[in-house]
Amino acid sequence: MIWTQFLKPIYRKEPISAFLILVGAVDATLGGVGGHGSLLFLGVATIAGALVIRWQQAQRRQEMQPEPITQRYLPTNSSQSELPMLSISKKQPPQP
Numbered sequence: 001m002i003w004t005q006f007l008k009p010i011y012r013k014e015p016i017s018a019f020l021i022l023v024g025a026v027d028a029t030l031g032g033v034g035g036h037g038s039l040l041f042l043g044v045a046t047i048a049g050a051l052v053i054r055w056q057q058a059q060r061r062q063e064m065q066p067e068p069i070t071q072r073y074l075p076t077n078s079s080q081s082e083l084p085m086l087s088i089s090k091k092q093p094p095q096p
Helices: 002-013 015-034 037-064
Strands: none
Touching (some): 015 037
16 A cells, blocks of 8 residues: 555656665665664665755756746737627527
8 A cells, every 4th residue: 555655656756766765675674673774874864865965856856947938829918908798688699
């Protein structure tokens, strides 16, 4: 359930940094549960490195996005005057 809702979209978007976060989380969990401080430190450092990589990729992606160009179909100012108001006539429409 967690895989499909949270991890899968992140893993598909950034596979390298997501893999590094996963490896770091496993290392940190094993080091914390097993009482191995060096493995815990290695896991936390791996997670921090993966987050830095993801941040750099996000910054690079923002720089590469071009500004949207607005396409206008009508001029901003109309040179013609406004159209007159139409009134509904009470005549019967022509019958075929």
